[in-house]
Amino acid sequence: MRVALYQPDIAGNVGAVMRTCACLGVPLDLIEPMGFQWDDKRVARAAMDYIDHVSVTRHADWDAFQAQARGRLVLLTTRGATPLHDFSFERDDVLLFG
Secondary structure (H helix, E strand, C coil): CCCEEEECCCHHHHHHHHHHHHHHCCCEEEECCCCCCCCCHHHHHHHHHHHHHHCEECCCCHHHHHHHHCEEEEECCCCCCCCCHHCCCCCCEEEEEE
C-alpha cells in the first residue's frame, strides 16, 4: 500500500502525513507542483524525527506519477458514497488524497 498526495499546498500537513507513513511503514508519493518549497522547514518540523524513516517519491506531475503507479488507485474524499469502514482495501492500493 502507498499514500499519494496530489499537489499538496500546506507544508505542515505533508510533514504530518510523512510521520503517519513512517509509523505505518507506508511509502509516500508527492505529486507536484506543491504549494511550498520542498526544503520548507515546516515539513521537517511537522515530520519531526520520523523524516528519515519514510520513503518519499516526488513526481513532477500527474503524468509522471501515473507512469509508475501500480495497483488500484483509491480516491479518498469526504463526499464518497462508500463509508471507509465498508471499503475493502487491497495490498497494492494507492490511497490518493488531494
